[in-house]
Amino acid sequence: xxxxxxxxxxxxxxxxxxxxxxxxxxxxxxxxxxxxxxxxxxxxxxxxxxxxxxxxxxxxxxxxxxxxxxxxxxxxxxxxxxxxxxxxxxxxxxxxxxxxxxxxxxxxxxxxxxxxxxxxxxxxxxxxxxxxxxxxxxxxxxxxxxxxxxxxxxxxxxxxxxxxxxxxxxxxxxxxxxxxxxxxxxxxxxxxxxxxxxxxxxxxxxxxxxxxxxxxxxxxxxxxxxxxxxxxxxxxxxxxxxxxxxxxxxxxxxxxxxxxxxxxxxxxxxxxxxxxxxxxxxxxxxxxxxxxxxxxxxxxxxxxxxxxxxxxxxxxxxxxxxxxxxxxxxxxxxxxxxxxxxxxxxxxxxxxxxxxxxxxxxxxxxxxxxxxxxxxxxxxxxxxxxxxxxxx
Ligand SMILES: Cc1cc2nc3c(=O)[nH]c(=O)nc-3n(C[C@H](O)[C@H](O)[C@H](O)COP(=O)(O)OP(=O)(O)OC[C@H]3O[C@@H](n4cnc5c(N)ncnc54)[C@H](O)[C@@H]3O)c2cc1C
Numbered sequence: 001x002x003x004x005x006x007x008x009x010x011x012x013x014x015x016x017x018x019x020x021x022x023x024x025x026x027x028x029x030x031x032x033x034x035x036x037x038x039x040x041x042x043x044x045x046x047x048x049x050x051x052x053x054x055x056x057x058x059x060x061x062x063x064x065x066x067x068x069x070x071x072x073x074x075x076x077x078x079x080x081x082x083x084x085x086x087x088x089x090x091x092x093x094x095x096x097x098x099x100x101x102x103x104x105x106x107x108x109x110x111x112x113x114x115x116x117x118x119x120x121x122x123x124x125x126x127x128x129x130x131x132x133x134x135x136x137x138x139x140x141x142x143x144x145x146x147x148x149x150x151x152x153x154x155x156x157x158x159x160x161x162x163x164x165x166x167x168x169x170x171x172x173x174x175x176x177x178x179x180x181x182x183x184x185x186x187x188x189x190x191x192x193x194x195x196x197x198x199x200x201x202x203x204x205x206x207x208x209x210x211x212x213x214x215x216x217x218x219x220x221x222x223x224x225x226x227x228x229x230x231x232x233x234x235x236x237x238x239x240x241x242x243x244x245x246x247x248x249x250x251x252x253x254x255x256x257x258x259x260x261x262x263x264x265x266x267x268x269x270x271x272x273x274x275x276x277x278x279x280x281x282x283x284x285x286x287x288x289x290x291x292x293x294x295x296x297x298x299x300x301x302x303x304x305x306x307x308x309x310x311x312x313x314x315x316x317x318x319x320x321x322x323x324x325x326x327x328x329x330x331x332x333x334x335x336x337x338x339x340x341x342x343x344x345x346x347x348x349x350x351x352x353x354x355x356x357x358x359x360x361x362x363x364x365x366x367x368x369x370x371x372x373x374x375x376x377x378x379x380x381x382x383x384x385x386x387x388x389x390x391x392x
Contacts, residue, residue: 005054007256008034011163012135014048023048030344031190032254033134051169053162054256060266065297065306066320068276069313070288081128081213082275083293086179088312089271089305090153093177094119098151101142103133105210109196111189113138113156115145125155127213130247132186132254135160139167146175155179157186158262161269177301180262180269182294184329185253187243191347195243198356203236205229212244217383219275219291221248242360250334251343258336263329265320271305272296276318277326286316294323 004014010033015023022041025033035048049055071077071084080087090100100116102125112134116122133156142164145152154164158180165178200207205227214224214237223244224237238244246252262268276294280287295313297303309315324330346359 004035004037004048005052007054007259008052009054009159009163009254009256010034010132010134011053011160012139013051013053013163013167016137016139016167017047017051019043019045019047027190028188029348030254031188031193031347032132033189051166053159053166054261056166058162058165058261058268060262060264060268061298062266063272063296063298063320064300064303065295066318066323067295067297067309068279068283068286068316068318069293069295069309070286070290070315071313074290077290078215079123079126080291081126082219082273082291083295083313084291085271085273085293085295085313086155087122087126089177089179090116090122090125091119092308092312093151093153094122096151098153098175099145100125101138101152101154101156103129103156105129109193109207109210110134111192112136113160115141127211128181130187130212130244131189131192133157133160134189135163139164142176143168143171146171146173149175151175151177153177153179155181155273157181157183158268159256159260162262165268177271177305178269179271179273180267182272182274182327182329183257183260183262184334185250185257185260187247187252188254188344191252191344192243194347194352195356198352199225200227201353203227203229203234205234208233215291218289240362240365242356242362245362246339246343246360249337249339251337251339253334253340258333258340260329260333263331263333265324265330267296267298270297270299270302272298274323274327276323278322282318282322282325283316286314294318294327296320296323 014035015025020041020043022038023035026036028034069083071088076087077084093100101113104114104124106112111129111131113136142152161178161180207225208228209226212223214222222239227234274294276292279292347355
């Protein structure tokens with residue numbers, strides 16, 4: 001056997017289930033991980049094909065509860081991408097002696113799923129990393145934790161949750177709660193790391209922190225980088241740049257994302273979280289610059305958390321129709337644009353500077369560019385003035 005599925009998501013279910021350990025994960029030329037089968041060791045048992053979440057029809061459920069929520073703790077919400085749902089549930093699991101699994105930045109700007117058992121490590125899981133996270137060995141580790149009676153909160157993209165569920169099969173999952181993200185797709189780690197290299201070259205230093213969803217200017221799609229040069233530490237905030245622009249346009253995703261089975265209202269996770277975009281029109285009185293999440297409770301298990309949820313968050317009931325107004329990926333996968341045909345070839349063939357400046361060029365946004373050049377204190381002054389003018 002030399003292929004498991006046509007549209008592999010790189011979840012690692014096959015690698016971790018193979019009874020002969022003959023599957024290894026390697027990088028494709030685009031920089032996405034995918035399985036390679038050692039045909040000499042393979043005994044053609046077919047387990048990898050049978051358990052591949054792309055080959056089976058997964059059990060999906062329509063949400064039973066739909067809410068707009070905001071974490072009551074301001075520090076926690078500020079570190080989160082939207083309304084801080086994940087961190088509140090994660091803290092609850094840790095208080096119960098449990099473990100939380102999610103995506104974290106690692107050495108050399110790799111991104112992978114890690115297991116957190118101590119609250120001091122939780123910030124590593126917070127906020128969105130807009131690149132594919134490697135689930136590494138977490139499925140096997142979750143299986144061990146569950147066998148030992150430990151509660152586990154697993155969060156990730158829907159395909160990662162599907163992978164975990166398929167891997168666990170009929171195991172007892174009473175102690176497992178899964179959260180899937182509303183997801184528009186993932187670029188490869190190779191593209192992300194090239195981007196970091198380009199930024200470091202451009203800014204003449206070493207990136208010491210990076211956040212796609214910085215909230216110093218309020219909830220939105222603003223990123224912030226901290227760079228250490230030989231003489232000082234610089235902070236740069238920005239609303240748009242080549243990587244972010246083309247991520248949002250859907251030009252750089254893994255091929256399977258354009259055929260994603262999970263871009264629908266029926267969900268794979270016990271809970272689904274996302275930004276509650278459009279809340280300012282739908283429930284203006286509930287809008288907050290700190291961020292609002294939409295939270296879908298998809299299973300009876302998730303519904304059993306409702307009283308806890310009411311104690312952690314400011315909460316309003318909502319409807320699927322309202323949530324879907326600005327969430328195209330609850331209806332269908334992102335359409336595959338033409339640029340996707342060549343973008344990764346260019347990444348491999350072109351100089352990094354040319355690639356990010358020319359291939360990933362984007363229409364000028366003068367207001368955003370101008371604002372990104374201003375120092376933070378001037379931006380804060382402007383915000384204060386605008387706020388005063390609006391509230392006069
Ligand atoms: C690739 C990607 C695409 C997304 N697309 C959309 C979208 O189209 N619409 C929308 O409303 N929301 C989208 N989100 C989700 C959104 O950005 C927030 O993560 C979500 O609203 C949760 O916010 P929070 O404040 O509760 O928690 P946060 O603290 O912000 O994060 C919650 C969880 O996100 C997980 N996470 C972060 N990065 C990754 C990653 N690369 N892979 C897997 N898990 C990750 C972490 O493990 C953490 O547990 C996307 C997120 C990612 C990572």
